[in-house]
Amino acid sequence: MTSTDTAAEGVGGKPLRAxxxxxxxxxxxAAAEAFSLHGVEASLEEIARQAGVGxxxxxxxxxTREDLVLDVYRxxxxxxxxxxxxxxxxxxxxxxxxxxxxxxxGYAAAKRGxxxxxxxxxxxxxxxxxxxxxxxIHVAVGTLLDRAAGAGQIRTDVTSDDLLRGxxxxxxxxxxxxxxxxxxxxxxxxxxxxxGAAARH
Amino acid sequence: MTSTDTAAEGVGGKPLRAxxxxxxxxxxxAAAEAFSLHGVEASLEEIARQAGVGxxxxxxxxxTREDLVLDVYRxxxxxxxxxxxxxxxxxxxxxxxxxxxxxxxGYAAAKRGxxxxxxxxxxxxxxxxxxxxxxxIHVAVGTLLDRAAGAGQIRTDVTSDDLLRGxxxxxxxxxxxxxxxxxxxxxxxxxxxxxGAAARH
DNA sequence: AACTATACGGAGGCTGCCTCCACTTAGCAA
DNA sequence: TTGCTAAGTGGAGGCAGCCTCCGTATAGTT
Numbered sequence: 001m002t003s004t005d006t007a008a009e010g011v012g013g014k015p016l017r018a019x020x021x022x023x024x025x026x027x028x029x030a031a032a033e034a035f036s037l038h039g040v041e042a043s044l045e046e047i048a049r050q051a052g053v054g055x056x057x058x059x060x061x062x063x064t065r066e067d068l069v070l071d072v073y074r075x076x077x078x079x080x081x082x083x084x085x086x087x088x089x090x091x092x093x094x095x096x097x098x099x100x101x102x103x104x105x106g107y108a109a110a111k112r113g114x115x116x117x118x119x120x121x122x123x124x125x126x127x128x129x130x131x132x133x134x135x136x137i138h139v140a141v142g143t144l145l146d147r148a149a150g151a152g153q154i155r156t157d158v159t160s161d162d163l164l165r166g167x168x169x170x171x172x173x174x175x176x177x178x179x180x181x182x183x184x185x186x187x188x189x190x191x192x193x194x195x196g197a198a199a200r201h
Numbered sequence: 202m203t204s205t206d207t208a209a210e211g212v213g214g215k216p217l218r219a220x221x222x223x224x225x226x227x228x229x230x231a232a233a234e235a236f237s238l239h240g241v242e243a244s245l246e247e248i249a250r251q252a253g254v255g256x257x258x259x260x261x262x263x264x265t266r267e268d269l270v271l272d273v274y275r276x277x278x279x280x281x282x283x284x285x286x287x288x289x290x291x292x293x294x295x296x297x298x299x300x301x302x303x304x305x306x307g308y309a310a311a312k313r314g315x316x317x318x319x320x321x322x323x324x325x326x327x328x329x330x331x332x333x334x335x336x337x338i339h340v341a342v343g344t345l346l347d348r349a350a351g352a353g354q355i356r357t358d359v360t361s362d363d364l365l366r367g368x369x370x371x372x373x374x375x376x377x378x379x380x381x382x383x384x385x386x387x388x389x390x391x392x393x394x395x396x397g398a399a400a401r402h
Numbered sequence: 403a404a405c406t407a408t409a410c411g412g413a414g415g416c417t418g419c420c421t422c423c424a425c426t427t428a429g430c431a432a
Numbered sequence: 433t434t435g436c437t438a439a440g441t442g443g444a445g446g447c448a449g450c451c452t453c454c455g456t457a458t459a460g461t462t
Contacts, residue, residue, distance in 0.1 A: 158389070181366055191393040
C-alpha cells in the first residue's frame, strides 16, 4: 500500500496504462537532465514543464522529491553493482576493491545529486521504500570486502556501511571541487584498510 | 568594498550605530539557535521574527544566507583552531592530529550545518569573503600535519585541503547517522596516513 | 532643538511546494 | 462500433519562503 504509486511499472503490481507509462518515462527523462544540470534541488515544476506534463501528474507518479531522485538513479546504482561483480571476477580481491572504489567516486563526481541519494540511503527514515536498492549495493560492497578480508589483504572490521559512508563522504566533499583530491582520499582510505590487515598498532 | 556590510562590527570599517549592533547581535543569536534546530536551511523570515527585527534588517546585515551562516560559525571555527594549538602543545604530533580529527568530527556532528559551511569553504566561488577563516583553519591543520609528517609519523603528501575534505566528507556522510561510524572512519583515514609513512607499497 | 546619515521594517512581487478535484481517455465488454 | 468506467490528467489555488524597495524612525552630532 505504501508503494503502490511508486513501484508500479511493469513489474509487480498492476500494469500501468499506456499514457501513464509514457508520462512517467517523460518525467524521469526530464528529471535526470534537470538533476544533472542543477542538482537534486531542481524545481519540480520546471521538470514537469520540460516533460510536458502537469505538476499534478508528476506528483501522482512521484509523491515526494526523494521518490523521483530514487528512480532516476536506480539504474545507475544497479550498474555500479554489476561493476562490482565484473571487477571481482577479473582482478585479485584488493585490486578489485580499490578499482571499484575509484569507479564509484569518479562516477558520483559526474553526477551531481548521486550524493544526496547516498545520504538518503544511509540515513533515511523511510527505509522500506528502498530496501532493494540499499540491499543490492550493500551486498555488492560486502562481497568485495569479504573477498579482500578473506585474502588477508585488508582489516576485517570494516563493514559495507563504513565503506559506503566513507565513499559518500568523499564524494560530497568533492561534489563541485577538483576530482584528483577524491582519488587521493580513496587511496588514503584504502591504505587505511590495508594497514589494519598488516599490523594493528 | 566587497565586505562593507558583512565585516562591519567594531573592528575595521566604520563603527555601527548602537541599535544596529544590537539588532545584528540578536539576529546572530536567533540564527545560531535556528541553525542548530533546523539546519542551515532554516527560514530566514522565522529567524528575523525570533530576533524581533524585520526581514529587511536581517538582509541589510547579511545580504545572503551564506553570510549569516558564516558569521554564526566563525567563532566556532576559531575555537577549533585554538584546539589545534592546545592539542599540539600537549601531545605528541600523531596523537595531537588524531585527537583533533576526532574532535572535529564530534563537534560537527553536534552542529548540523557546520557541514554546509565546510563545503562552502572548500568549493566556493566567493572565496574573498572568507579568506581569513579559511586561512586560519588551513594553517591550524597544516601545522598539525607538518609536525606529524616531520616526525615521520604520517605520509608527507597529505595536504590540509585533503584532510579537511576528508573530514568534511565523514561529517556529511554521518550528519544524521550514528556517530560511532564517524569515529571508525577517522581511524581508517588516520591509519591510511600512517601507512604511507611506514611503507609506500 | 534641529538636522541628517544611518538604520528600520514590512508590504509586495516572485517562485516553488503540494493538494484537490473537475475533466479526459485508454482499454474493455457487448 | 459504441458505450462505459476505472485510471489518469493538469492546473488553479493556498501556502511559505526569498528578496527588494522605499517611506518612516532615530542615534548621534552640532
